[in-house]
Amino acid sequence: MTTVTPSLAGAEDAPKRSFRRRKVLGGRARTAMLLSYLILIGLALIYIYPFIISISASFKTDAEATQDALGLIPQTITFAAYERLFGDVPFPLWAGNTLLISTVVTVGRVFFDSLAGYALSRLRFRGRTAVFVAFIAILSVPGVVLLIPRFLILQQLGLYDTYGGMIIPLLSTAAGVFIMKQFFDSIPVSIEEAARIDGAGTFRMFWTIVLPMARPALVTLFILSFQGSWNELGHFIVSRQSPELNTLTTGVASLVSGQLGSGNQFPLQLAAAVLMTIPVAILFFIFQKRIMNTTEGGEKG
Amino acid sequence: MANTAAVRTRRGGGIRRGEARAGWLFVAPAVVITLVFLVIPIMLALWVSFSDWNGFQSPLNPRVNFVGLENYAAITVDSGLDQKNFGISVRNNLYYVLFVVPLQTIIALLLAVQVNRAVLRGRGYFRTAFYFPSVTSTVAIVIVFQFLFTASGAVNAVIGAFGIDGPDWFNDSTGVFHGLLSVVGITQPSGLLAEPGFLGISGWEWLAGPSVAMSSLIMLAIFTTSGTFMLLFLAALQSIGAEIDEAALMDGAGPARKFFSITIPMLRPTLFTVLTLGLIGSWQVFDQIYVLGGTSAGGTISTPAYLAYRSSFVDLEWGQGAAIAFILFIFIIVLTLLQRWALAERGPRRARKKAGLL
Numbered sequence: 106m107t108t109v110t111p112s113l114a115g116a117e118d119a120p121k122r123s124f125r126r127r128k129v130l131g132g133r134a135r136t137a138m139l140l141s142y143l144i145l146i147g148l149a150l151i152y153i154y155p156f157i158i159s160i161s162a163s164f165k166t167d168a169e170a171t172q173d174a175l176g177l178i179p180q181t182i183t184f185a186a187y188e189r190l191f192g193d194v195p196f197p198l199w200a201g202n203t204l205l206i207s208t209v210v211t212v213g214r215v216f217f218d219s220l221a222g223y224a225l226s227r228l229r230f231r232g233r234t235a236v237f238v239a240f241i242a243i244l245s246v247p248g249v250v251l252l253i254p255r256f257l258i259l260q261q262l263g264l265y266d267t268y269g270g271m272i273i274p275l276l277s278t279a280a281g282v283f284i285m286k287q288f289f290d291s292i293p294v295s296i297e298e299a300a301r302i303d304g305a306g307t308f309r310m311f312w313t314i315v316l317p318m319a320r321p322a323l324v325t326l327f328i329l330s331f332q333g334s335w336n337e338l339g340h341f342i343v344s345r346q347s348p349e350l351n352t353l354t355t356g357v358a359s360l361v362s363g364q365l366g367s368g369n370q371f372p373l374q375l376a377a378a379v380l381m382t383i384p385v386a387i388l389f390f391i392f393q394k395r396i397m398n399t400t401e402g403g404e405k406g
Numbered sequence: 407m408a409n410t411a412a413v414r415t416r417r418g419g420g421i422r423r424g425e426a427r428a429g430w431l432f433v434a435p436a437v438v439i440t441l442v443f444l445v446i447p448i449m450l451a452l453w454v455s456f457s458d459w460n461g462f463q464s465p466l467n468p469r470v471n472f473v474g475l476e477n478y479a480a481i482t483v484d485s486g487l488d489q490k491n492f493g494i495s496v497r498n499n500l501y502y503v504l505f506v507v508p509l510q511t512i513i514a515l516l517l518a519v520q521v522n523r524a525v526l527r528g529r530g531y532f533r534t535a536f537y538f539p540s541v542t543s544t545v546a547i548v549i550v551f552q553f554l555f556t557a558s559g560a561v562n563a564v565i566g567a568f569g570i571d572g573p574d575w576f577n578d579s580t581g582v583f584h585g586l587l588s589v590v591g592i593t594q595p596s597g598l599l600a601e602p603g604f605l606g607i608s609g610w611e612w613l614a615g616p617s618v619a620m621s622s623l624i625m626l627a628i629f630t631t632s633g634t635f636m637l638l639f640l641a642a643l644q645s646i647g648a649e650i651d652e653a654a655l656m657d658g659a660g661p662a663r664k665f666f667s668i669t670i671p672m673l674r675p676t677l678f679t680v681l682t683l684g685l686i687g688s689w690q691v692f693d694q695i696y697v698l699g700g701t702s703a704g705g706t707i708s709t710p711a712y713l714a715y716r717s718s719f720v721d722l723e724w725g726q727g728a729a730i731a732f733i734l735f736i737f738i739i740v741l742t743l744l745q746r747w748a749l750a751e752r753g754p755r756r757a758r759k760k761a762g763l764l
Contacts, residue, residue, distance in 0.1 A: 137661070138523075145520050149535040152629070156538070158560060159550045174553065174560040221436035230429030236437060243440060245742040246448075249690040249711045250735040253718050253728050254447030257454065257465060262442075274443035277436040307428035336543035338693045343719070354545045358697045361549060371553050378546035389541045393534060396541075 163187070163376040170371040186372035187380075196377065198349065199356035203335060203381075206272055206352060210334040213276035215326050219319060221277070222285025223311055227294070237286070243279040249339065256343040270344045271352075275334060281326055288322035289315075321395075328392055332385055353381040455728035465724070477725035478733070485606050488726060491705070491713060493605030499689060499709040501616035506627045507684040514632040514680065518639035519669070533640075537633035544630070544693040551626045552576055552698075575622040579704030581614025582621060619703030623694055631687070635680045642676035643669070675749075682745035689738055710734050 158177065162170040163186050165179040173180075190196040224230070225237050255274055256265070264270030296318070300310045316323070338354040345351075351359070357377045360370075389396060450465065458473050459465040481492040517536050521529055539547065554560045555575035562572030573580075587593070595610030603609050616624060646669070654664045670677070695712040708716075710730055718727030 141520055141523060145532050148517065148520075149532055152535045152539060152633075155550050155554055155560075159553060162553060170553070171556070171558055174556070174558065175563045217435040217439070220432045224429045224432035228425050228429035228432065230426035233429060236433055240436075240440075243444060245739060245746075246444065247686070247690050247735065247738040249692045250714070250731045250738070251444065251447070252692075252715055253454070253724070253731050254451040255443065256719075257450045258443060258447040261450070261464060261466075273439065277439040279440065282436050307425065307432075311432075332541060336545075338543070338545060338696070342696065342715075354543055357549070358545050361545075361552070361697050362699050371556075374549045375553060378549040382542050382546050385541050385543070386538075389538065393530075396537075 159375045160379055163372050163379050165372055167370060167372060170375075183372075186376040189373055190376055190380070194360070194373070194377075195348070195351070195356070196380070199351050199353045200380075202350060203353040206268070207331055207334040209272050210275045211327060211330040213272075214278060214281050214330040215323055217277045218281030218326060219285045219316065219323060220311070221282045222287075223289050223315060225282065225286045226289035227297070228307070240279045240282050244283060252339055252343045255340060259344055264344075266345045266347055266350065268350070271341060271350065274344070275337070275340060278330075281330065284326055284329075285319070285322055288319060292318060324392070324395060328388060328396060331388060335385055353377075357381055451728045451731065454724050455732050457725055459724050461718075461722045461724050473725065477729040481726055481729060481733075482605065485602065488717075488723075489606040491708070492710070492730060493607040494611070494705055495708045495710045495713040496605060497607060497612055497614070498616070498620055498706055499691065499711075502620060502624060502627070502691060502709070503685065503688040505616060505621075505624045506631075506688045507681060509624070510628045510631050510635060510684055511677070511680050513628060514635035515639050515673070515677075517632060517636040518643055519665070521636070522640055522643045533636075536636055539630045540633040542630075545697055547626060547630055548694055548697045551622060551629075555622050573618050576619050576698065577703055578618035579706045580618050581616070581706070582618065583613055583615030585618075586615075614706075617703055617706030619707050623691075623698075623707060626694060627688070627691070631684070635684070638676055638680055639673065642673050646672050678748065679745075682741065682748075686738055686741050686745070689734065689741070 158175065161177055161179060162174065164182050164184070165173075165176075166181060166183055166185070169176070169180060221240075225233060225240075259265040259270040259274075262270075264273070296314060297310060300314050305314075336354065337352075338358065341350075341352045341355045345355075357374070360374050360377055454465050455477055456472055456474060457465065457470050458476075459470045463469075480486070480488045482489065521532050521536070523529075555562075557572070557574040559575075561575070565572050584593075595608065599609040599613070601608060603612065650668060650672070651664070654668050659667065690711055691709050692711040692715065695707055695709055696715070698707060700708055700712050700716055711734060714727045714730035714734065716727075717723045717730060721727075
């Protein structure tokens with residue numbers, strides 16, 4: 106009971122304070138609050154409603170999706186669009202390719218970027234500063250101008266239109282190296298020093314001691330890499346041409362340009378959009394707090 | 407400091423032995439990938455932009471000729487279709503930037519201020535709602551927007567309820583400013599405005615404004631990016647803290663006065679970051695245009711980034727495509743350098759100001 110008393114006292118204190126403030130501000134504050142709720146709910150509807158009616162329309166018939174776009178509940182619920190995705194359209198193949206590529210890219214990026222970030226933060230070697238400055242410079246290379254160069258090099262190396270060409274160029278990013286270096290700069294060296302006296306090799310120490318400590322940064326990098334490679338479009342446009350190598354982004358994009366006969370086929374396209382969004386949506390909801398907080402932390406630092 | 411320490415340990419050997427080797431081994435994968443798939447390719451593309459390579463065999467084969475600045479001239483000074491396409495794409499993207507950057511900044515700030523209210527219940531839900539569009543793929547968002555903005559779509563149904571006859575958004579090539587001018591009866595250019603001007607585009611064409619189709623893409627961009635920028639503003643707002651807010655209230659400042667005299671000045675660094683990030687991002691718009699086919703709506707949604715792709719991969723004018731990419735590259739690098747310079751500039755000044763206050 107004794108432990109409860111102080112918190113009770115605090116709880117008693119709080120309403121009194123807010124009561125006093127409310128008296129000062131009067132009813133106007135409450136109206137303002139109500140207004141701000143209304144604005145927020147209105148805005149939230151604008152942001153979320155498009156997704157809801159899109160999901161709903163993916164269960165409609167082509168005709169109903171076109172005529173009654175706003176309708177929340179389909180008059181006749183049909184799974185035709187989804188059946189076509191798994192029948193006429195090689196959607197499972199696209200999903201498989203995306204899953205394979207995103208997994209390899211994510212694992213590779215987390216590993217290579219943390220290795221490099223660790224070396225740039227902790228290990229002393231000639232040329233370290235030069236390498237770091239080079240990475241900083243590369244950070245500002247706009248991704249979209251790399252489309253033509255990437256195609257050229259993949260063609261030269263004979264990697265064009267292969268899984269290798271789709272994966273290897275994405276295995277490391279300057280931004281990832283930078284995030285990891287910043288993180289290692291922020292944690293104390295003392296534990297590593299102790300391990301070093303024990304005589305652990307550099308890689309063993311990195312693997313068994315440093316990486317487990319770096320979990321927050323690794324999770325951040327994992328989220329960024331997975332979401333980035335799952336949603337990547339440009340690189341997969343210029344690194345392949347075979348239909349068998351289509352990813353979800355390039356494959357679903359080809360649905361939009363109407364390669365499947367006439368008509369707009371909204372339910373089919375929307376079904377594809379819904380399915381391709383589910384994995385990133387799950388990731389987003391699992392790591393929601395972290396995603397929102399990393400950005401905040403990153404900005405503050 | 408670091409240097410002397412390095413020298414000392416190197417001489418001393420001991421527990422830091424092998425560190426240099428490990429260091430290079432550790433950075434090797436990242437360095438090799440960056441060299442092979444970023445630095446060397448850019449050199450290769452630079453060569454292509456000065457060559458007459460047509461996509462056949464390797465760009466390094468001996469039959470490919472150096473043509474100097476010919477490709478750059480074709481899109482900038484030699485009048486013709488290539489110049490006109492480039493000019494139109496620059497105009498399209500310019501209007502895109504002019505609308506997207508201010509609007510996304512204002513909306514992101516508005517969302518952040520609303521979501522930041524201490525008394526608000528369910529702040530997390532609102533944040534999630536506003537941020538969710540930022541994590542989905544552009545391809546999916548384009549599909550959703552095409553569905554919403556089709557002639558008989560949800561948007562036209564909503565504005566139809568107010569008696570407005572909505573356009574066929576993504577296929578309408580009418581410039582918004584041209585549309586407004588036609589309301590007052592001006593449908594034709596006169597005099598100088600009809601003459602071909604900068605980049606082969608007439609003044610009248612420069613003043614067209616974003617097409618209706620491009621306006622839909624502008625809304626799409628705002629929809630997907632405002633959540634990200636909201637988070638940046640939110641972080642800054644939270645670091646301002648409640649004390650200043652309360653002090654302002656005590657001094658009798660109204661909400662509007664408080665917002666413009668206190669919140670905005672304190673958010674200036676973030677505001678600057680958001681504006682420049684938006685500027686850099688908006689000049690790179692590609693995915694949306696590609697998914698929509700790029701040439702729809704009378705060419706009014708084409709951008710330099712898309713045109714670079716199309717010139718190379720579709721029209722096989724590799725030299726011109728690479729030249730467009732490099733012009734864009736240099737332009738964006740200049741924007742980035744400006745941002746870094748301004749951010750670096752402000753750091754010390756702020757510190758000085760603080761010292762002055764103390």
